[in-house]
Amino acid sequence: MASIRLVGVSKHFGDVKAVDNVTLDIADRDFMILLGPSGCGKSTLLRTIAGLEDLTAGEVWIGDTMVNDIEPKDRDVSMVFQSYALYPHKTVRANIEFPLKVRGVDKAERTAEADNAADILGLTPYLDRRPGALSGGQRQRVALARAIVRRPAVFCMDEPLSNLDAKLRSETRAELVAIHDRLDATFVYVTHDQVEAMTMGNRIAVMREGMIEQVGAPSDVYDKPASVFVAQFIGTPPMNIFPAGSLESGSHLVGARPEHTTFTDRMDGSVAATVTLVEHLGHELQVVCRIDDEYRAIVRLPAGTSIPDSGAEVRVAATEEHRHRFDATSGLRIDR
Amino acid sequence: MRHLVSESIGDGPMGATLKRKWREAPLALVMLGPSLVVLVTFVLYPLGRAVWLGQQRCNVQGKNCRSVGWGQYTDVLSSNEFQHALVVTLKFALITVPLGLFLGVGLAVLADKHLRGMRFFRTIFSSTIATSVAVASLMWLFLLQPSVGVLANVSWLNSIFPVIKEPGLLNDPGTALWSVGISSVWANLGFTFILVTAGLQGIPRELHESAYVDGASGWMRFTNVTLPLLSPTLLFTSVVLTSRAFQAYGEMDLLTNGGPVPQDSTTTVTYLIYGSSSIIKNNDGLQAAVAVLLFVILLGLSALQFRGFGKRVHYGS
Numbered sequence: 001m002a003s004i005r006l007v008g009v010s011k012h013f014g015d016v017k018a019v020d021n022v023t024l025d026i027a028d029r030d031f032m033i034l035l036g037p038s039g040c041g042k043s044t045l046l047r048t049i050a051g052l053e054d055l056t057a058g059e060v061w062i063g064d065t066m067v068n069d070i071e072p073k074d075r076d077v078s079m080v081f082q083s084y085a086l087y088p089h090k091t092v093r094a095n096i097e098f099p100l101k102v103r104g105v106d107k108a109e110r111t112a113e114a115d116n117a118a119d120i121l122g123l124t125p126y127l128d129r130r131p132g133a134l135s136g137g138q139r140q141r142v143a144l145a146r147a148i149v150r151r152p153a154v155f156c157m158d159e160p161l162s163n164l165d166a167k168l169r170s171e172t173r174a175e176l177v178a179i180h181d182r183l184d185a186t187f188v189y190v191t192h193d194q195v196e197a198m199t200m201g202n203r204i205a206v207m208r209e210g211m212i213e214q215v216g217a218p219s220d221v222y223d224k225p226a227s228v229f230v231a232q233f234i235g236t237p238p239m240n241i242f243p244a245g246s247l248e249s250g251s252h253l254v255g256a257r258p259e260h261t262t263f264t265d266r267m268d269g270s271v272a273a274t275v276t277l278v279e280h281l282g283h284e285l286q287v288v289c290r291i292d293d294e295y296r297a298i299v300r301l302p303a304g305t306s307i308p309d310s311g312a313e314v315r316v317a318a319t320e321e322h323r324h325r326f327d328a329t330s331g332l333r334i335d336r
Numbered sequence: 337m338r339h340l341v342s343e344s345i346g347d348g349p350m351g352a353t354l355k356r357k358w359r360e361a362p363l364a365l366v367m368l369g370p371s372l373v374v375l376v377t378f379v380l381y382p383l384g385r386a387v388w389l390g391q392q393r394c395n396v397q398g399k400n401c402r403s404v405g406w407g408q409y410t411d412v413l414s415s416n417e418f419q420h421a422l423v424v425t426l427k428f429a430l431i432t433v434p435l436g437l438f439l440g441v442g443l444a445v446l447a448d449k450h451l452r453g454m455r456f457f458r459t460i461f462s463s464t465i466a467t468s469v470a471v472a473s474l475m476w477l478f479l480l481q482p483s484v485g486v487l488a489n490v491s492w493l494n495s496i497f498p499v500i501k502e503p504g505l506l507n508d509p510g511t512a513l514w515s516v517g518i519s520s521v522w523a524n525l526g527f528t529f530i531l532v533t534a535g536l537q538g539i540p541r542e543l544h545e546s547a548y549v550d551g552a553s554g555w556m557r558f559t560n561v562t563l564p565l566l567s568p569t570l571l572f573t574s575v576v577l578t579s580r581a582f583q584a585y586g587e588m589d590l591l592t593n594g595g596p597v598p599q600d601s602t603t604t605v606t607y608l609i610y611g612s613s614s615i616i617k618n619n620d621g622l623q624a625a626v627a628v629l630l631f632v633i634l635l636g637l638s639a640l641q642f643r644g645f646g647k648r649v650h651y652g653s
Contacts, residue, residue, distance in 0.1 A: 052545050073551035085542035089564040089650035098560070099550035150550075 002063035002076065002153035002186055003028045004049060009058035011044050018044040020210035021058070026203075031180050031187045033201035035194060037233070041210040042190045043158050049188055050079050050156045062154060075154070078147035082159040084139045086131040092118070092142050093127040099150045117145040120179070137168045144176075148183060157189045161196060173200055194234050198222065206230050224324075228331040231255045231324060237286060240297040240318070244328040246271040247318060252334060253326040256318030258286065258300040263314050270317040273297060275308050289316055383631075389624035401621055412625045417608060417615055421626075422633075424513065425604040429581035431517035432524070436577050437570065439521065440528025445562065447529075448536045458533070465526030469586035476519035477591055480505045506592050509599040516587045516602050523587075524580060528573055535569030536562070567649040575641050582634050585610055605630045 004026040011019040019041040026032045034042040047053040048060060051072030060067050067075050078099075086095050096114040105113070118124045121141040131139050140160060147155055161169045161176075177200055180187050191197055197204050198218045205215045206229075214226035225231035231239040240261050242254040247269055264270045273289035276296075280303075287299045287307055297316050301307060308314050325334040391408050394401040412418050443461045447454055464472065479486045482504025487493060494501050499508050505515040539562065547557045563570075585606040588594055594603040594611045608614050609623045609630070616622040 050549055052549065072549040077549060079546060079549045081542040081546060083540060083542050085540065085546035087543060087561065087564075089567075098547070098552075102547070102550055102552040102556050102560075146546075146550075 003030075003061075004032075004154060004186060004188065005059075005061035006045070006049070007059040007061070009045065009048055009060060010056045011041075011048055011053055012056045017041075017210045019048065022210075022212055024205055024212060024215065026186060026188060029184055029186055030203055031177070031189065031201045033197040033204045034188065034190045034207060035192065035197040035204050035233070036207035036213075037192055040207040042192075042207045045207070046156050046158055046188055046190045049154070050077050051075050052079075076152050077154045077156055078150065078152040080143050080147050080155065080157040080160045082162055084131075084143040084160075084163075086139055086142055086146075088131055091128055091130055092123060092134070092145075095131065095142055096123075096127075096145045096149050099146060103150070113149050114145075117149040120148070120182070121145045136164055137172065140164060140172065144179065148179070151183070151185075153185060155183075155185055155187045155189075157187065159191055160189075162191070162193070169196075176200060194236065198234070204234075206233060208233075224333065224335075225255070226333050228253060228255065228326045231326070237298045237300070239324070241295060241326070242271055242297065242318070243291065243295050246291075247323065251328055253328050253331070254318065255324035255326060256297075256322055258298040260322035261297055261299045261316060261318050263287075263299060263308070264317040265315065266317065267315070269320075270315040271297075273314055273316045275310050275312045275314055278307060278310055289314060291316070386624045387628050389621055390628045391625070392621035394618070394620050396618060404621070408621065408625050409629065412622060413629060418605070418626060418629070420600065421603050421605045421608040424600070424602065425582055425606075427513055428517055428520075428584065428602075428604055429578055431514060432520050432581045432584075433574060433577045435517070436521045436524050436528050437574055439525055440532050440573070441566070441570070443525070444529050444532035444536055445558070447533065461529045462526045462533075464523055465530060467523060467526070469523055470590060472523035473519060473587050473590035476515075476522070477506075480515055480591075482507065503596075507596050509596055509601045512592050512596055512601045516591050519591065520581070520584055520587050524577060528577065531569055531573050532566065535566045539565045564650050567645075568651055571641065571645050571649050574645075575638050578637060578641065579634055582606070582630065582637070 004024075006022055006024040006026075009019055009022045009024075010017065022041075022045060034045060036042045044053060048055055049062075051067065051070065055068060062075055062077070072079075087098065090098065093111075093114050096117055097110045100110045100113060114127070115124070118127055121144055123138070123141055123145055126134060126138060126142075131142060134142065140163070143160065147157075161172055164172060173196060176187075176189075189196075189201065201218060203215065204218055204221050206213045206221060206226075208229050214221055214230045216224075221230060222234050225234060225239065228241055232241065235257060237258050239255045239257050242256070244251050244253050247254045271291055273291045273296075275287055276290045277288040279286040279288070282303065284303055285301045285305060285307055287301065289297045289299065291297055299316065326332060327334055389401070391403055391406045392401040393404045393408065447458045447461055467475075477485075480500075482488050482501055485500075485504075487500050487505075490500075499505060499511055505511045543561050543565070544557055547561050552560060582604075583606050584604060588602045588604060588607045589611065592602040594600055594607045594613050597613075603611065603614070605626060608616060609626050611617070616626070
């Protein structure tokens with residue numbers, strides 16, 4: 001098994017800085033999530049680890065070896081793609097065996113390893129089928145089986161669940177975590193889905209415009225976001241940001257999660273807003289309020305709570321112990 | 337009972353559908369009319385006319401054609417001239433189709449690399465698609481002509497291959513078909529290159545990347561990913577190239593006139609039909625019989641290609 005170390009890694013495509021001077025340590029057996037919006041450079045960073053992109057600058061270390069000039073096949077890395085990248089003309093068994101076949105593993109061992117991987121992922125009944133005859137979830141499992149069959153030290157996964165429906169995605173999330181525990185390998189997992197990030201990873205690196213905005217455990221990233229960007233990217237609905245000067249914040253921006261934001265009658269420590277939308281989600285209500293042209297706040301309430309009508313003038317406040325402060329210019333967190 | 341059933345059909349949903357279909361028939365005919373007219377005028381009538389002509393024989397001026405019976409087809413089939421032309425055509429196809437496919441795939445795979453300047457090479461490789469057979473043949477004539485041709489003036493090449501100068505590649509019975517074949521391969525290369533390039537671009541990049549990360553060498557990626565996923569394009573291209581080889585005429589007419597004589601080394605079936613020095617020149621009936629036989633042979637060959645290679649062709653997921 002192996003740790004991964006990225007030192008000042010940059011990848012530029014012409015003038016576009018897809019990855020810009022990223023330094024990141026991923027411990028052995030970590031389940032590291034690279035999280036960020038589309039185009040933030042997370043997939044490119046993953047591909048630099050796998051060896052599919054040449055670096056513009058920096059160093060990539062896997063274990064004790066700098067792998068900048070080492071071919072992907074010699075990095076002991078497996079990759080699972082968003083599209084699964086299964087060979088449509090090969091059977092499930094041939095797909096799973098392929099990494100072993102190209103490495104010259106003999107037929108008997110290949111068969112045994114493929115059977116084992118298929119068994120782990122519940123693919124045994126489908127070994128003789130072609131990928132075209134499988135559902136999206138089954139194809140995704142075949143891609144996973146092909147990745148685990150040669151037992152690499154590092155698994156690189158590029159949004160492998162994004163083509164699945166919501167129910168299957170939630171089931172597969174749990175299975176992936178179980179596979180990680182079982183394999184004791186280092187996982188680097190790219191997603192733009194913060195629910196995947198929060199539920200699967202033991203560490204999250206939030207990326208923005210080619211750079212890492214924050215690295216930490218899911219609870220750290222949620223409870224102590226390093227910037228307004230992270231605060232608003234993690235959490236559904238995102239953290240409310242109140243304008244500088246409101247909620248007795250002085251010159252700072254104030255953030256509060258929707259569950260810590262309330263309606264109040266008090267004038268002090270609150271901000272005036274207009275209710276624009278009430279969403280009934282069954283188990284809870286979400287009341288969207290407009291503070292001004294730039295800011296809005298969402299108040300999360302239990303189902304059955306009496307709520308103001310759409311268009312009502314209200315005052316919104318946040319509980320003091322749950323307030324986050326951010327610099328109004330840089331957007332960075334200010335710890336009290 | 338029968339009456340009841342027919343009544344129930346007439347009034348039921350099936351009856352209503354039938355009635356509606358009959359009502360819409362005139363409109364359908366009007367809509368189909370233009371296509372039908374084109375199909376009948378340019379395909380079905382000429383085909384029927386050619387089949388009919390194939391059992392007629394005309395005098396040396398190509399006039400006074402009279403029916404001699406359907407046995408003319410078997411006469412043509414068993415004639416030395418037709419069999420010789422068929423063998424030449426087969427040889428021509430065996431030279432041009434594999435070589436054209438090999439070169440087309442090779443160049444397309446080379447040009448598929450994301451390297452600087454590749455666009456220039458793609459343009460060069462595909463340029464022959466815009467070159468007519470006449471222009472291509474004249475160009476090759478200037479290259480191969482034994483007295484003033486470009487190759488004839490390369491002395492070191494002449495010393496290795498004296499046939500270039502005497503009697504000339506196009507005049508030697510052993511090299512004429514190969515020479516015409518190579519000019520044909522060159523002329524068709526742009527077509528093959530463009531089709532294979534399009535096929536290559538349809539292969540998802542992740543499949544290659546996945547194989548690359550898994551440790552597959554370039555050759556393994558070519559045989560395990562590129563070739564299988566290119567197979568529909570290769571089948572289509574090989575069928576078209578075979579059909580073109582069997583119908584090639586311009587090259588023979590301009591480069592060799594079906595010769596050199598007396599071996600008639602480049603008298604293909606198509607040249608036998610149209611060629612100015614063909615033995616059946618002006619005989620519409622025999623020409624039509626040969627054309628119909630060529631059509632049947634090509635139909636059979638295409639079916640064979642689809643049946644033979646069909647199982648090895650993968651149409652993706």
